[in-house]
Amino acid sequence: MADEDRYVEDIIDQDDNFSQWYNQVVRKAELADYAPVRGCMIIRPYGYAIWENIQRFMDARFKETGVLNAYFPLLIPRSFIEKEAEHIEGFAPELAWVTRGGNEELEEPLAIRPTSETIIGHSFAKWVKSYRDLPILLNQWNNVVRWEKRTTLFLRTSEFLWQEGHTAHRTIEEAEERTLMMLEVYRAFAEEDAAMPVIVGRKSENEKFAGALRTYAIEALMGDGKALQAGTSHNLGTNFAKSFAIQYLDADGQRKYCATTSWGASTRLIGGVIMVHGDNAGLILPPRLAPYQVVIVPIWRNDAEKTAVGALVERVEKMLKGKVRVKIDLSENTPGWKFNEWELRGVPVRMEIGPRDVKNNSVMLVRRDNRGRESVPVEALETHLPTLLEEVQQALFQRAKAFQDQNTHITGSYEEFKQIIAEKRGFVRVKWAEDSAAELAIKAETKATLRVIPFDQPEGGVKGKCFYTGKPATCEAIFARAY
Amino acid sequence: MADEDRYVEDIIDQDDNFSQWYNQVVRKAELADYAPVRGCMIIRPYGYAIWENIQRFMDARFKETGVLNAYFPLLIPRSFIEKEAEHIEGFAPELAWVTRGGNEELEEPLAIRPTSETIIGHSFAKWVKSYRDLPILLNQWNNVVRWEKRTTLFLRTSEFLWQEGHTAHRTIEEAEERTLMMLEVYRAFAEEDAAMPVIVGRKSENEKFAGALRTYAIEALMGDGKALQAGTSHNLGTNFAKSFAIQYLDADGQRKYCATTSWGASTRLIGGVIMVHGDNAGLILPPRLAPYQVVIVPIWRNDAEKTAVGALVERVEKMLKGKVRVKIDLSENTPGWKFNEWELRGVPVRMEIGPRDVKNNSVMLVRRDNRGRESVPVEALETHLPTLLEEVQQALFQRAKAFQDQNTHITGSYEEFKQIIAEKRGFVRVKWAEDSAAELAIKAETKATLRVIPFDQPEGGVKGKCFYTGKPATCEAIFARAY
Numbered sequence: 018m019a020d021e022d023r024y025v026e027d028i029i030d031q032d033d034n035f036s037q038w039y040n041q042v043v044r045k046a047e048l049a050d051y052a053p054v055r056g057c058m059i060i061r062p063y064g065y066a067i068w069e070n071i072q073r074f075m076d077a078r079f080k081e082t083g084v085l086n087a088y089f090p091l092l093i094p095r096s097f098i099e100k101e102a103e104h105i106e107g108f109a110p111e112l113a114w115v116t117r118g119g120n121e122e123l124e125e126p127l128a129i130r131p132t133s134e135t136i137i138g139h140s141f142a143k144w145v146k147s148y149r150d151l152p153i154l155l156n157q158w159n160n161v162v163r164w165e166k167r168t169t170l171f172l173r174t175s176e177f178l179w180q181e182g183h184t185a186h187r188t189i190e191e192a193e194e195r196t197l198m199m200l201e202v203y204r205a206f207a208e209e210d211a212a213m214p215v216i217v218g219r220k221s222e223n224e225k226f227a228g229a230l231r232t233y234a235i236e237a238l239m240g241d242g243k244a245l246q247a248g249t250s251h252n253l254g255t256n257f258a259k260s261f262a263i264q265y266l267d268a269d270g271q272r273k274y275c276a277t278t279s280w281g282a283s284t285r286l287i288g289g290v291i292m293v294h295g296d297n298a299g300l301i302l303p304p305r306l307a308p309y310q311v312v313i314v315p316i317w318r319n320d321a322e323k324t325a326v327g328a329l330v331e332r333v334e335k336m337l338k339g340k341v342r343v344k345i346d347l348s349e350n351t352p353g354w355k356f357n358e359w360e361l362r363g364v365p366v367r368m369e370i371g372p373r374d375v376k377n378n379s380v381m382l383v384r385r386d387n388r389g390r391e392s393v394p395v396e397a398l399e400t401h402l403p404t405l406l407e408e409v410q411q412a413l414f415q416r417a418k419a420f421q422d423q424n425t426h427i428t429g430s431y432e433e434f435k436q437i438i439a440e441k442r443g444f445v446r447v448k449w450a451e452d453s454a455a456e457l458a459i460k461a462e463t464k465a466t467l468r469v470i471p472f473d474q475p476e477g478g479v480k481g482k483c484f485y486t487g488k489p490a491t492c493e494a495i496f497a498r499a500y
Numbered sequence: 501m502a503d504e505d506r507y508v509e510d511i512i513d514q515d516d517n518f519s520q521w522y523n524q525v526v527r528k529a530e531l532a533d534y535a536p537v538r539g540c541m542i543i544r545p546y547g548y549a550i551w552e553n554i555q556r557f558m559d560a561r562f563k564e565t566g567v568l569n570a571y572f573p574l575l576i577p578r579s580f581i582e583k584e585a586e587h588i589e590g591f592a593p594e595l596a597w598v599t600r601g602g603n604e605e606l607e608e609p610l611a612i613r614p615t616s617e618t619i620i621g622h623s624f625a626k627w628v629k630s631y632r633d634l635p636i637l638l639n640q641w642n643n644v645v646r647w648e649k650r651t652t653l654f655l656r657t658s659e660f661l662w663q664e665g666h667t668a669h670r671t672i673e674e675a676e677e678r679t680l681m682m683l684e685v686y687r688a689f690a691e692e693d694a695a696m697p698v699i700v701g702r703k704s705e706n707e708k709f710a711g712a713l714r715t716y717a718i719e720a721l722m723g724d725g726k727a728l729q730a731g732t733s734h735n736l737g738t739n740f741a742k743s744f745a746i747q748y749l750d751a752d753g754q755r756k757y758c759a760t761t762s763w764g765a766s767t768r769l770i771g772g773v774i775m776v777h778g779d780n781a782g783l784i785l786p787p788r789l790a791p792y793q794v795v796i797v798p799i800w801r802n803d804a805e806k807t808a809v810g811a812l813v814e815r816v817e818k819m820l821k822g823k824v825r826v827k828i829d830l831s832e833n834t835p836g837w838k839f840n841e842w843e844l845r846g847v848p849v850r851m852e853i854g855p856r857d858v859k860n861n862s863v864m865l866v867r868r869d870n871r872g873r874e875s876v877p878v879e880a881l882e883t884h885l886p887t888l889l890e891e892v893q894q895a896l897f898q899r900a901k902a903f904q905d906q907n908t909h910i911t912g913s914y915e916e917f918k919q920i921i922a923e924k925r926g927f928v929r930v931k932w933a934e935d936s937a938a939e940l941a942i943k944a945e946t947k948a949t950l951r952v953i954p955f956d957q958p959e960g961g962v963k964g965k966c967f968y969t970g971k972p973a974t975c976e977a978i979f980a981r982a983y
Binding site: 050052053054057058059060061062065066068069085086087088089090091092093094097109110111112113114115116117118119120126127129136139140143155159160162164166175176178 | 533535536537540541542543544545548549551552568569570571572573574575576577580592593594595596597598599600601602603609610612619622623626638642643645647649658659661
């Protein structure tokens with residue numbers, strides 16, 4: 018990579034142009050790159066290492082709830098996709114079609130999976146015979162393709178990586194319980210592992226998944242006041258079970274349709290982490306997801322210093338091995354260059370080791386989030402660093418939570434609503450009568466969409482009128498401009 | 501799953517029909533299933549858990565050598581695939597083509613990756629400027645599609661999961677060193693983690709990768725005497741660098757072409773594990789790769805016994821948590837049924853806990869590989885089980901190694917060669933003059949292919965004549981019928 022690509026000074030301020038800032042951070046921190054195929058991305062090692070950490074934390078949370086991983090095929094026959102009416106209507110415009118294989122035209126075109134409800138439904142129908150075979154709790158980590166017109170790295174690309182969970186149950190109530198359980202897994206992952214506060218709730222009829230009975234989501238607020246849907250969980254009721262004949266013999270001797278669920282989160286989470294935590298110097302990574310939690314920058318002016326500093330660096334490296342993920346920057350760049358570089362790349366803690374530190378048997382630690390500096394005795398590092406990293410993790414969450422609170426506006430007036438959406442953005446919380454036509458009108462007029470009907474509703478129900486229609490409100494809803 | 505699908509008695513003996521035995525084991529142990537798309541497979545949770553363990557061990561070995569993971573797109577423009585002449589010739593008949601996306605015909609068809617040298621070569625060309633950017637050491641875990649006419653679960657399917665490593669270097673010598681280093685990683689994984697002895701060597705010109713300078717492989721011998729290529733490592737020389745203009749400015753001020761490598765191993769390894777270790781009762785899994793290393797079968801006849809046994813099971817479970825992967829079978833089936841079931845599924849050690857064990861404060865352990873039984877005090881389990889599992893791991897390797905040795909034949913006569921291949925199979929080791937035409941003739945006449953020219957050659961070089969052409973031999977080679 019040529020040096021000029023890496024000047025930190027090149028990054029635009031967030032306030033001047035947030036989306037340009039985002040693109041520069043993604044490219045200069047070497048997280049991802051556009052591929053030579055329209056709308057597809059290359060996830061570079063530093064970005065992929067974040068994804069590996071996301072997978073590790075999320076996968077452990079799935080498995081704790083009894084979910085097992087599996088793998089279903091990439092290619093789905095057209096006839097499968099067409100079986101569930103709302104599903105095909107929702108996905109048809111986004112499908113990529115394989116029409117030739119092994120030098121021959123295929124009799125039936127195969128879609129590259131945009132999601133796998135249909136092909137998994139087909140297997141469930143084969144596997145389920147009796148109520149004793151239920152529930153089935155599966156997940157797969159894979160790639161999907163949705164032909165997108167406008168793309169942004171991580172946020173919306175024609176191919177992306179994700180996990181899609183699929184379960185089958187005896188009753189819709191049991192499916193609902195699982196749907197909400199997985200939503201809670203997403204919330205816990207987002208808030209605890211990604212330090213990303215989220216609003217948890219139900220999607221409106223307009224925004225629900227194609228073929229679902231109910232869709233739930235976690236919504237996060239980005240640094241520019243736009244919302245990002247960071248994970249969704251769907252109760253599919255018996256819709257897919259009826260299309261794919263997923264039936265079981267119940268204890269009462271009756272044949273019944275299963276209820277199924279699906280739930281997904283994707284590499285878009287990486288985009289969320291960038292936009293929630295980053296600042297004008299670049300990326301800020303939460304310690305749990307950071308490829309490197311600590312970067313060591315050795316400082317010397319001559320060979321004698323180099324030997325002494327090198328020895329201490331080696332000692333520290335050995336001491337921290339297996340406890341903290343450490344990167345040692347031994348490149349030929351100047352220390353100042355390295356400071357900028359690793360700030361841009363968002364490493365949570367920088368450790369400076371120079372001749373004075375060798376003399377004092379200490380090191381200098383600098384936090385990425387608030388630039389706090391402290392000199393720490395070498396012997397204390399082993400216990401101090403994990404604690405410090407946990408402090409940074411918590412501080413990032415608290416800061417993002419405060420930002421979300423400050424940027425959540427409450428209004429009863431559509432005029433004020435329009436002004437907030439146009440000028441301040443953020444989440445706007447309103448009383449709402451659940452009217453789909455009104456929702457579409459608001460979207461057409463303001464570009465704001467109904468993000469969620471949050472679980473957190475006023476005790477004793479909502480009183481008063483819908484801010485838009487004036488009809489009696491049935492709930493409070495959160496609107497925002499969204500990615 | 502209906503009961504009749506699970507009767508162990510249904511499995512055919514290996515000697516009667518090995519390929520039928522294989523298919524029955526794969527299906528009845530619930531490792532994989534054919535998908536409704538021709539030639540594609542569904543990897544079920546029990547099979548996928550083996551793959552997760554393969555990934556974990558192999559990925560750690562890659563990372564120890566400095567390799568980082570990344571992700572490149574699924575879809576490759578036709579023009580890319582056509583850039584390397586031998587490459588397109590080799591892969592053209594196996595490609596699946598996307599010709600429509602988002603309701604429009606594509607201007608240029610996109611191939612689903614059969615392997616990613618071309619699209620990664622394109623990125624390497626963008627990323628590499630100077631010798632300081634080298635080496636680049638990347639790997640990706642992904643899915644690939646090769647349109648196959650005849651398929652077998654795990655061994656040959658139109659879509660499969662694998663890892664493909666790709667590296668770029670200053671010189672062909674450095675690339676050669678990396679090629680051999682990754683081959684050694686595959687050998688160590690196969691022998692130490694999969695307990696699968698392999699022959700390590702170079703492929704002939706006929707058998708090398710389309711576009712490679714040299715291909716190396718590890719070859720394992722299956723229970724029916726056929727060979728399985730279990731991992732390949734390619735020195736691509738400057739072939740792909742020249743097609744994709746991967747150039748760097750060297751320290752001497754000259755612009756030079758990089759040398760690149762690629763290396764891959766796939767879900768076919770699961771097929772290898774089945775066919776190397778399995779017996780007439782079903783699967784035998786090496787402890788390192790087994791989803792469950794120990795299965796606990798509780799035995800009781802009445803409620804009092806159930807309570808006592810249940811308490812001990814719980815105590816043992818807690819004791820082993822995080823140390824050994826344990827499955828407790830609490831289903832309603834009889835103990836005898838469960839024994840058969842978990843033998844079929846290859847769990848390395850069965851633990852029986854009944855009323856007498858409760859009284860003695862001990863458990864009964866039964867090894868899957870040799871059915872050896874021993875009663876072990878509960879307090880000893882924590883240290884005894886890991887040792888026992890390691891013993892089983894070693895025993896499986898030793899048994900497979902002895903089988904390989906017994907089934908490696910040496911001959912100087914083509915008549916005898918033909919007889920061995922037709923009747924006994926196994927590896928056949930011969931003196932060889934490296935003649936491509938002769939190699940093709942042997943294949944046409946006997947269906948045996950040259951598996952590898954092993955690294956293990958006679959000291960001081962090979963003396964004597966080629967077993968087939970009578971020309972002066974240049975090496976010893978290993979032939980076999982192969983999957």
